Amino acid sequence: MPHRIVGQPIARRDGADKVTGAARFTADVTLPGLVWGKALRSPLPHARIRRIDTSKARALPGVLAVLTAADMPDVLVGRRMFDMPVLARDRVRFIGEKVAVVAAADPEVAEEALALIDVEYEDLPAIIDLTKALDSDAPVVHDNPGAYDGAPAERPHANVQSVLRFKLGDIEAGFREADRIFEHSFRTQLAHQGYLEPHAGVVAIDANGRVQVWASNKMPHRLKELMALALQLPQDRIRVNLTPIGGDFGGKGSLMDLPLAYHLAHVTGRPVKMVMRYAEELMAGNPRHPSVITFRTGVTSDGRIVARQVKALFNSGAYAAFKPALSVHLGGASMGAGVYRIPNLLIESYCVYTNNIPCGHARSPGEPQMIFAGESHMDMMAKELGLDPAEFRRRNLLGDGDLLANGHHLEHVRAQETLAAALEASHWSAPKPGPWIGRGVAMTHRHIGVGFTNARVRLEANGMVTLLIGLPDTGTGAHLTLRQVVAEVLGLALDEVQVEAASTDIFETDSGVGGSRVTHTGGQAATHAAEKLKEMLAAEAAKLGTPGGSVRTIAQAVAREGRTLEASYFFDAKSHAAVTAFTAQVAEVAVDPETGQVSVRHFTTTHDVGTIINPIGHQGQIEGGLIQGLGYALMEELPTEDGRISTLNLGECKLPTICDIPPLTTVLLEDPVGPGPFRAKSIGEGSTSPVAPAIANAVADACGVRILDLPITAEKIYFALKAGKQRS
Amino acid sequence: MTRKICITVNGAAREAEVPTYRTLLDCLRYDLALTGSKEGCGVGVCGACTVLLDDKMVSSCITLAVFADGHEVTTVEGLASDERLHPVQQAFVDFGGFQCGICTPGQVVAAKALLDTVENPTEAQIRDWMLGNLCRCTGYYKIVESIQAAAKQERP
Numbered sequence: 001m002p003h004r005i006v007g008q009p010i011a012r013r014d015g016a017d018k019v020t021g022a023a024r025f026t027a028d029v030t031l032p033g034l035v036w037g038k039a040l041r042s043p044l045p046h047a048r049i050r051r052i053d054t055s056k057a058r059a060l061p062g063v064l065a066v067l068t069a070a071d072m073p074d075v076l077v078g079r080r081m082f083d084m085p086v087l088a089r090d091r092v093r094f095i096g097e098k099v100a101v102v103a104a105a106d107p108e109v110a111e112e113a114l115a116l117i118d119v120e121y122e123d124l125p126a127i128i129d130l131t132k133a134l135d136s137d138a139p140v141v142h143d144n145p146g147a148y149d150g151a152p153a154e155r156p157h158a159n160v161q162s163v164l165r166f167k168l169g170d171i172e173a174g175f176r177e178a179d180r181i182f183e184h185s186f187r188t189q190l191a192h193q194g195y196l197e198p199h200a201g202v203v204a205i206d207a208n209g210r211v212q213v214w215a216s217n218k219m220p221h222r223l224k225e226l227m228a229l230a231l232q233l234p235q236d237r238i239r240v241n242l243t244p245i246g247g248d249f250g251g252k253g254s255l256m257d258l259p260l261a262y263h264l265a266h267v268t269g270r271p272v273k274m275v276m277r278y279a280e281e282l283m284a285g286n287p288r289h290p291s292v293i294t295f296r297t298g299v300t301s302d303g304r305i306v307a308r309q310v311k312a313l314f315n316s317g318a319y320a321a322f323k324p325a326l327s328v329h330l331g332g333a334s335m336g337a338g339v340y341r342i343p344n345l346l347i348e349s350y351c352v353y354t355n356n357i358p359c360g361h362a363r364s365p366g367e368p369q370m371i372f373a374g375e376s377h378m379d380m381m382a383k384e385l386g387l388d389p390a391e392f393r394r395r396n397l398l399g400d401g402d403l404l405a406n407g408h409h410l411e412h413v414r415a416q417e418t419l420a421a422a423l424e425a426s427h428w429s430a431p432k433p434g435p436w437i438g439r440g441v442a443m444t445h446r447h448i449g450v451g452f453t454n455a456r457v458r459l460e461a462n463g464m465v466t467l468l469i470g471l472p473d474t475g476t477g478a479h480l481t482l483r484q485v486v487a488e489v490l491g492l493a494l495d496e497v498q499v500e501a502a503s504t505d506i507f508e509t510d511s512g513v514g515g516s517r518v519t520h521t522g523g524q525a526a527t528h529a530a531e532k533l534k535e536m537l538a539a540e541a542a543k544l545g546t547p548g549g550s551v552r553t554i555a556q557a558v559a560r561e562g563r564t565l566e567a568s569y570f571f572d573a574k575s576h577a578a579v580t581a582f583t584a585q586v587a588e589v590a591v592d593p594e595t596g597q598v599s600v601r602h603f604t605t606t607h608d609v610g611t612i613i614n615p616i617g618h619q620g621q622i623e624g625g626l627i628q629g630l631g632y633a634l635m636e637e638l639p640t641e642d643g644r645i646s647t648l649n650l651g652e653c654k655l656p657t658i659c660d661i662p663p664l665t666t667v668l669l670e671d672p673v674g675p676g677p678f679r680a681k682s683i684g685e686g687s688t689s690p691v692a693p694a695i696a697n698a699v700a701d702a703c704g705v706r707i708l709d710l711p712i713t714a715e716k717i718y719f720a721l722k723a724g725k726q727r728s
Numbered sequence: 729m730t731r732k733i734c735i736t737v738n739g740a741a742r743e744a745e746v747p748t749y750r751t752l753l754d755c756l757r758y759d760l761a762l763t764g765s766k767e768g769c770g771v772g773v774c775g776a777c778t779v780l781l782d783d784k785m786v787s788s789c790i791t792l793a794v795f796a797d798g799h800e801v802t803t804v805e806g807l808a809s810d811e812r813l814h815p816v817q818q819a820f821v822d823f824g825g826f827q828c829g830i831c832t833p834g835q836v837v838a839a840k841a842l843l844d845t846v847e848n849p850t851e852a853q854i855r856d857w858m859l860g861n862l863c864r865c866t867g868y869y870k871i872v873e874s875i876q877a878a879a880k881q882e883r884p
Contacts, residue, residue, distance in 0.1 A: 009884070010825075011821050011822050011884075012824070014818070014829075015821030016813060016817075016821065017830030018820075018821075018832050019804075019813065019817035019818075019820050019821055019826065019829075019832055019833075019836055020764065020804060020805065020808050020813070020817060021762070021763070021765065021803065021804035021805045022764070022805075023829055023831045024763070025766070025829075025830065027763075027766075027767070028757075030758075030761075030763075066793060068803075106747070107748060108747060108750070108752070181806075193864075194864045195828070195830075195864055196766070196768035196769075196774055196776055196830045196831050196863075196864055197766070197768070197828070197830040198767075198768070238816015244828070244829060245828060246828045246829070246830030247827075247828040247830060247864050247865055248828075250866070266792060275767075277769070277770055278769045278770050278774075279766065279770075309746070319797025322862035324818050342801075397816070405840070437777070474828065475829065475830075475865050476825040476827060476865075477827065508760060616823075616824040616870075617824070619824070619870075620824050620827055620866055620867075620870060623866060623867035623868075623869045623870065624827065624865045624866050624867045625867075626862070626867055627867030627868065628864070628867075648774070649769065650768070650769035650771065650773050650774055650862070651769070651771065651773035655862055655864065655870075656868075657859050657860075658854075658855050658858045658859060658861070658871065658872070659855050659856070659859050659869040661867060661868050661869065664869065675814070717806050
């Protein structure tokens with residue numbers, strides 16, 4: 001049966017608020033008596049703190065409080081591994097680590113006070129270079145990381161945060177079967193998520209002693225738990241109030257300045273707002289991990305992959321605190337096999353401590369790194385084997401019943417169809433329109449996410465239905481998607497359903513936003529709750545003797561009796577479904593032989609999708625994720641010198657602008673077999689990862705230059721072309 | 729040092745006593761409680777704080793409040809009239825020209841200024857004009873589409 005509301009291109013109902021400036025983001029929250037908090041940060045990558053003198057700052061008129069680690073309990077914070085102090089106590093471990101915090105009525109006064117705090121440091125040897133951090137004589141970032149709460153047991157070196165290993169078959173035997181063995185190494189850069197709303201938080205202690213929190217945080221319930229641990233308070237003393245979030249892309253799940261805002265609120269007796277400057281975001285946010293990844297693959301003479309060994313090093317920086325997974329690692333590490341059937345596989349991945357900015361989650365964490373390396377490696381092997389890169393892929397793509405690196409088996413695999421559609425739409429086999437023009441293909445796949453969400457639907461006296469949900473909308477339009485599924489189930493018009501973002505007082509728990517899970521967990525919880533309400537409505541209608549009677553009539557009858565009809569559902573997806581979603585992309589680029597400049601002439605993105613609940617939002621996820629991938633491929637980087645990020649402004653770290661976007665063809669292969677509500681699949685993380693290797697492969701095709709480290713800049717190509725000319 | 733300034737904001741005369749170093753953005757947001765304009769980069773490159781100063785686009789995060797003394801400022805709050813969205817605002821809603829909405833106040837102010845200047849801009853003119861307004865959510869395709877629709881007063 002066709003749907004009425006699911007699948008319709010319905011415009012965002014929060015649109016008017018967003019386009020008029022009425023929407024209240026965290027930084028817009030104001031309260032009577034509100035004051036500002038600002039943090040002083042370390043200028044050194046590794047040093048002992050000898051002494052902190054705050055007397056001059058305290059004496060500045062308008063300053064209400066100056067706090068250092070000595071003024072607060074000795075508590076370490078984190079998301080899974082608790083290794084980060086709220087303020088550095090005796091040692092700083094990266095440039096940008098917080099050492100003191102000030103509260104003042106004016107933000108300008110608070111910043112002026114920071115300059116009056118005198119910190120005496122004693123330099124310690126720093127370990128900056130990822131590839132040297134595991135040497136036996138490397139300086140150690142933490143003396144005993146195994147002692148931290150949440151620390152994984154395996155630790156081959158004190159600078160290892162965590163190790164992940166994935167194994168299929170027997171690689172020794174696999175490599176013996178191979179006719180050719182190829183080995184290539186790749187590097188990826190440090191990159192910020194690029195949300196335009198810097199981290200913001202407001203903390204107020206109300207008249208009942210409850211801690212009221214507003215935060216640009218996508219996991220309100222986890223935030224409440226983490227705040228309780230950080231502040232040594234019972235969880236029920238803390239309430240997180242939901243606000244719209246100004247972009248997340250994986251980066252907005254940590255405590256950031258919130259414990260400091262609490263301590264300042266506690267000391268001053270005033271509500272405290274802390275908003276990071278963008279320079280602070282770039283210096284001390286929780287960006288995407290840089291990596292060094294080596295692929296070694298054994299292939300038979302007919303182009304079948306029989307063995308692969310992958311070793312990945314991720315530069316995690318000075319703390320593990322920003323990693324949300326129990327493994328204290330990046331999920332993308334498992335993507336070393338990409339979209340291919342590799343019977344004998346070993347992936348070893350290390351997250352490594354260094355005296356750099358601590359890294360965290362960014363849209364499909366770890367995956368753009370792995371997919372850049374793996375999909376570049378595929379083309380390099382195809383070239384050596386004399387095979388068309390698409391044909392080499394075709395011979396090795398996953399099929400029904402195959403296993404992923406993590407041992408998960410797949411069903412209803414559409415890798416071949418997805419690749420074929422991308423090749424067709426991009427005219428892969430057509431002659432290229434001129435010299436210095438090339439085409440490149442790359443693929444990935446992405447599961448719908450796991451997690452848990454509570455939903456409650458309530459019939460109001462006026463016949464409206466309210467959906468209460470503890471998930472914030474990070475900007476994706478998740479709340480509209482949820483309204484659509486509830487309206488669909490209940491047979492209501494969209495505007496007869498409203499969404500209320502529930503504070504953490506309403507539900508016991510919720511896994512929040514992340515990992516392509518919201519449409520799934522929120523959507524399933526909302527669908528099931530709505531189905532329960534539908535049964536209740538039918539029963540009421542029967543009681544009234546008006547089966548099929550309008551919801552409004554039932555609402556009035558129920559309200560007259562002083563009753564409320566309400567249904568709740570807790571949805572908990574513990575493991576990945578067997579159905580995943582494939583992406584195949586083709587870039588067509590031109591390389592300027594004089595300058596090395598790459599222009600993307602056309603981009604084709606092909607997605608294996610389930611039921612599309614909202615086509616506007618769905619396409620928005622594809623386009624937004626793709627342009628983030630384009631930035632990662634061609635321009636974005638936070639270069640560091642001795643641990644100091646040298647581009648502390650958003651102009652210099654080069655996010656793509658409206659002038660950088662290529663002509664785009666999107667192909668959607670709809671097949672409603674997804675595990676999500678109404679058989680949806682995930683889309684939020686499918687379009688980002690293959691962009692960089694598709695472009696790198698196209699550049700190699702255009703000019704013969706193989707770029708092994710991101711971003712693919714004109715300079716790198718220029719010098720490679722020049723070196724090539726000199727050789728010939 | 730503080731100074732008393734008078735700015736006509738969205739048609740209404742507003743007064744504020746501000747430190748001379750306060751930015752126009754902070755003055756709008758915190759002295760005048762107009763929090764529609766946003767601070768993103770804080771250095772004049774992202775465009776989230778875009779307002780019109782005497783009909784000219786400026787980054788209010790790098791404009792001092794005292795410079796606006798005696799002038800007219802239009803913010804995102806001043807675009808809709810009588811509960812009716814400006815055609816640019818309506819098009820951003822209809823065509824998915826926003827996602828999280830943090831850059832949107834600046835985007836719609838800039839797009840309005842474009843359409844006030846060029847009635848029916850080409851795609852190249854739209855891209856050129858909107859270059860200083862970053863968006864991280866949409867990938868810009870739907871922003872271009874929204875502005876084209878606004879120029880033609882199209883509804884889906």
